[in-house]
Amino acid sequence: MDTNPTNPGYVTSSTSVTTDKSCGGWADRQRGIAAAYLLAIVTGRRFGINMTYPSDIKLFYIPNIVDWYIRESKLQGLSKEYLRWMDNRKGPKDVNGDFNVKHPSDVIFLRTNMDIITLIQKSPQYGHLCSKMFRNPNRGKVFHIIWHLLMKPSLHFEERIDLFMNKLPRTDELVCAHVRMRRNPTIPNDGAQINSLSTVKHLWTFLSKFQNARRVFIASDSMDVRKSARKYFGAREIDIGGFVLHVDRQGKKPNAVWGFEMALLDQAVLSRCQVLVVSKSGFSVRAAMMSHLDQELYEFINGTVTPYFRLKSKVF
Template sequence: MTAKVRYTDNKPKQSRIQYIIYLCDDGPIPCGGWADRQRGIVGAYLLANVTGRRFGINMTFPSDIKLFYVPNIVNWYIRESEIQGLSKEFLRWIDNRNGPKDVNGDFNVKHPRDVIFLRTNMDIITQIQNSPQYGHLVPETFRNLNRGTVFHTIWHLLMKPSLHFEERIDMFMSKLPRTDELICAHVRMRRNPTIPNDGSQINSLSTVKYLWTFLSKFPNASRVFIATDSIDVRLSAKKYFGSREIDIGGMVLHVDRQGKKPNAVWGFEMALLDQAVLSRCPVLVVSKSGFSCRAAMMSHLDQELYEFNNGTISPYLRLKSEVF
């Protein structure tokens, strides 16, 4: 994603400060994986923008998001003292791919409380763009852009790596040769021995050999970076590529389904590092997974993109408009 968009704030003016705060804590209602959270954060921000509310993020599970990402241009840090004594409502918008009807009507009339804590994993960008109530309030600079470009723009308005996280990224990237290309792939398996409680499997271990063969066709690739949710895939890549294969290493976990495991904070950091490296790859093979697709949306590079789907690798042309 290389489009550079100038941002203008089109918020309608409010007589008092009201808030939409994206919420992800360790309560009984799941938040979803990291890509679900990214999707929810961006959608919640755009909703806050068009409804005239201040936007905040409260993500503390499995660790505080501010360990890894901090406010960039938009300050989303809301102190507890700012909302103390204000009326509050908790909304749950999870897994409804058609989007809530609230976006098509007057959100502030239906939800008049001062502070809305919104737990969501929904992509509502297009719905807000097309909303009779709010479409004209979407900032003009990305009113008619596809959702991938809107995601890229909003993500970088909101987020920059923390000093600690930036150092971790730089430390890893500094080990790579500067003369040759870094070829990267994300192999999402879903249910597998590493994450047995994930959804139904979308790729199989027996088909990754076709991906390894494909990656070997890039002659200038002195390093092949593999991100995966399966230890078995990681071992297979190491066996095939030998010293050419690199990865973040460490713990592999699903940040939502396994977020209460010991050392889950460490596993969360490994996952975020994986995505950060994927976003810096000139050549990237994604899986049918929001994790690597969001990495491509985050990227400032004009990446050469492919998709791995259970043994088949094909050019990936839909990413800038696809919903993940």
């Protein structure tokens, strides 16, 4: 798919413009990428991704159908503007007016974690410019389409995914859970805690009901949660291994590239689960959105597991 811009300018989803300001975690960046792509489509601009922190995104994901790789030499001599739409909707409301008039620069470096797909769909200026595949009221389905238009695993990352998946019994359903804790001893500088270690026993009890699963995959931002799962499930528990790292808040650590890869592997595996328990976290919710499967979805909050109905069938 070619954007064929009528405007000679660019919208670049950027997470590398100085690391003294937050670029957001991986799910924040995924929301921003989808938003920037749809914005580029409706404003007639070429779309690009500039992500080099904590490592170059192209180590793990490369262009699929849409070529979002733009060489820096192509931008030389062009006027540039840096927009920061992080954690608020003030900036994104620009899509209700003429974006190109308000931001006439040739190149727009946009850093955002806002899910503004619905805002663009309903924009009096740009809503009618959304093609049919981007008009679905289910944002999860629109994200699914955009993600797979843009992204495919690099050869290296595909090999890493296959290496892990080949460890699993092929005939069994894969039962998985993502336990997001936020602030905990593994990532002490994250936001307020949303789950506690004392409540995960209720999740383990729920997962034990799936007797057909010989392995249970656990992803978490807490090493203590991993240890708890291993103690409860024994040899049935499986995880990516390595260590846990927040790609934004801990992105300057010497081993940040490896930590980034571990996080992306976690999400890739979660997207391949027949049964998935998500946390109140964009990380696992985006994994469900990425999935090509009609997953059986649940949500874990404060020791309670309930069906998760916000995402309907994602099989296209």
